[in-house]
Amino acid sequence: MPKNTEHSIVEVNILDNRQIEQMGSKKKFWFKEPEQNQSWLFKYNRINTGEDWSEKIAAEIAELLAIPHAQVELAKCGGDRGIISKDFTDNGNKWLMHGNELLSLSITQYPKRQKYRVSKHSIKNILSTISKFKVVVPSGLPLEVDSPKELFLGYLMLDVLIGNTDRHHENWGILLLSENLELAPTFDHASSLGRELLDDRRKQLLSNPSHFERYCEKAASAIYPTDEAIKPLSTIDAFNEFAKECSTKKFWLDKLSKISDDVLRNCVEKVPSVIISSESREFVEEFLITNKQRLLILP
Numbered sequence: 001m002p003k004n005t006e007h008s009i010v011e012v013n014i015l016d017n018r019q020i021e022q023m024g025s026k027k028k029f030w031f032k033e034p035e036q037n038q039s040w041l042f043k044y045n046r047i048n049t050g051e052d053w054s055e056k057i058a059a060e061i062a063e064l065l066a067i068p069h070a071q072v073e074l075a076k077c078g079g080d081r082g083i084i085s086k087d088f089t090d091n092g093n094k095w096l097m098h099g100n101e102l103l104s105l106s107i108t109q110y111p112k113r114q115k116y117r118v119s120k121h122s123i124k125n126i127l128s129t130i131s132k133f134k135v136v137v138p139s140g141l142p143l144e145v146d147s148p149k150e151l152f153l154g155y156l157m158l159d160v161l162i163g164n165t166d167r168h169h170e171n172w173g174i175l176l177l178s179e180n181l182e183l184a185p186t187f188d189h190a191s192s193l194g195r196e197l198l199d200d201r202r203k204q205l206l207s208n209p210s211h212f213e214r215y216c217e218k219a220a221s222a223i224y225p226t227d228e229a230i231k232p233l234s235t236i237d238a239f240n241e242f243a244k245e246c247s248t249k250k251f252w253l254d255k256l257s258k259i260s261d262d263v264l265r266n267c268v269e270k271v272p273s274v275i276i277s278s279e280s281r282e283f284v285e286e287f288l289i290t291n292k293q294r295l296l297i298l299p
Contacts, residue, residue, distance in 0.1 A: 008073075010074065012076065037091070039087035042077055042082055043190070044077070044080055044081070044082045045081040045082050048196075050195040050275075050280055051195055052081050054190050054192050055072050056074050056083060057271065058072075058193070059072040059189070060267040061158065061161060061162060062189075064267070065154065065252075066142070066255070068138050068141075068151070069186050070085045074271075074275065083190075085187065088185050093177065095177075096173050096174075098172070099172045100112040100118075101173075103120070103121070105129075106128065107120055107125050107129065115168060115170065118168070118224075119227055120224075122223065122225065123224075123241050126152070130148045134181065135181045136182050138183070150246050153243055153246045154248070155167070156238050157252045157253070157256065159192075159235045160291055161256070162189060163219040165191050165219055165220055168222035171187070172186065199277055199280060202283040206282065212290070216287060216290050216294065221234060221235045221237075221238035225241060240298065253298065264292065265289075267288075268284050268285050
């Protein structure tokens with residue numbers, strides 16, 4: 001298979017007018033690209049992780065599936081690795097309300113300041129809230145994706161495919177412009193594709209198919225089956241349970257089936273070798289293909 005042209009790595013200068021982002025646990029800052037008057041968020045890699053390449057690969061796959069997503073580019077700042085994510089609020093003309101804020105307006109005593117282990121971040125509460133506030137979807141989507149729940153189901157399928165374990169209530173949201181409420185593009189996919197593993201562990205998993213399969217299966221969503229549940233659903237169970245309230249399960253799986261294994265591999269091959277090891281590359285390709293197969297055998 002011919003090697004694709006590698007993605008470029010954007011060099012970001014440290015600007016005096018940068019703004020530090022407060023939400024979340026990662027070091028990051030906003031900056032503005034002067035020529036296009038466009039805001040971007042630079043997010044630093046945490047040590048011993050592939051958060052930059054996992055975020056970029058996830059965005060590439062979302063694009064293949066025609067899922068609205070944050071535009072992501074590989075980047076460096078002062079020699080430090082990271083990514084830049086394009087501001088999708090139209091330079092502040094739209095306001096991003098995160099899921100925890102929206103849910104707190106709908107659900108009594110919703111713990112919006114608690115980031116993890118939030119059992120009220122449940123399928124029922126997500127569905128009822130986006131319905132209650134009459135959230136709409138962005139323009140230009142296929143006719144089948146005519147409501148936020150149908151689009152959110154696409155986000156959950158993406159989570160299964162990439163093994164995203166970070167769909168907590170601050171990692172989805174809606175965009176507000178005047179009185180219009182629109183489901184925001186999917187964003188923040190760094191916690192995926194086994195980006196936290198060291199290469200020795202990747203080699204161990206690849207050498208043992210049953211252990212590799214279990215690793216793929218154990219990816220946990222941050223979405224719960226009920227308000228009283230102790231454990232969150234796995235990513236594939238979250239997709240399946242959410243799909244019971246939707247009509248587009250077959251639609252999304254059909255879209256996935258049309259993406260060949262080679263095309264998925266190409267998303268990984270385009271990551272520059274200076275930031276991803278050969279062991280990581282092999283692991284991620286097998287991970288994506290395995291999760292694709294797991295999805296396509298669903299009833």
